[in-house]
Amino acid sequence: MASHLVLRNAAADLTLDVLNGVHSGVSLPLETGSYVIGSAPDCDLMLSDRDVSAHHMRLQFAGSEVMIEATGADVMVQDTSVPVGHGLHVKTPVTISLGTARLRLCRPQQAAPDRKAEKSKRTTWMIGCVAAFSLLTIAAVQAGIADVG
Incomplete structure (x- = not known):
């Protein structure tokens, strides 16, 4: 059974949508900062998917770009594989895969169309x-x- 949670925040800089996985349908507003995503309880954003590692990745927002760093396991960003210990600067919107979990990161005005x-x-x-x-x-x-x- 998929989770369906949508949190709205007019001041949010970015929106994180879970497109596939245990938490499919969840949409979270994110403000500028750094977020650790993984399956461990101490992560900023916790995913319960079986193939998501404890501290799978880190998101860090820098101006109009997002730094995606694979910290616990490889990450797919669009069609680019990011191995553990490496990162990638990208512009939004962007789709990120952590095992079978798939996330979309976009600015609120990009989601409107x-x-x-x-x-x-x-x-x-x-x-x-x-x-x-x-x-x-x-x-x-x-x-x-x-x-x-």
Whole structure:
């Protein structure tokens, strides 16, 4: 069963979304700073996935970039493997894999177009359903099937 937790914070510099894994669906606002991610209870962000090591990685925000450091096990950043003891500077949005857990790190304004697109698709679908229902009603009246009292 997946976790579904969304914390909203207007002052957040970044948003961390869990895309895959035990905590899929969780969205956390992050402020500038440094975060240790792993399965140990003393981590800043704890993931319960079986293949996440105790202190798997560290995130450190530096201006418009994020430093991703593999501290306990290898990390995949987009399509780039980052071995233990190494790091990588990237711009957001970025997708990070820790074993089977997959995270997306983005700035709040970068996430907004995705939500707008989802809302637009839903609105288009609803308008299509209303139009189809209206056309069926008109066709039924024209065919004499509808009983107008």
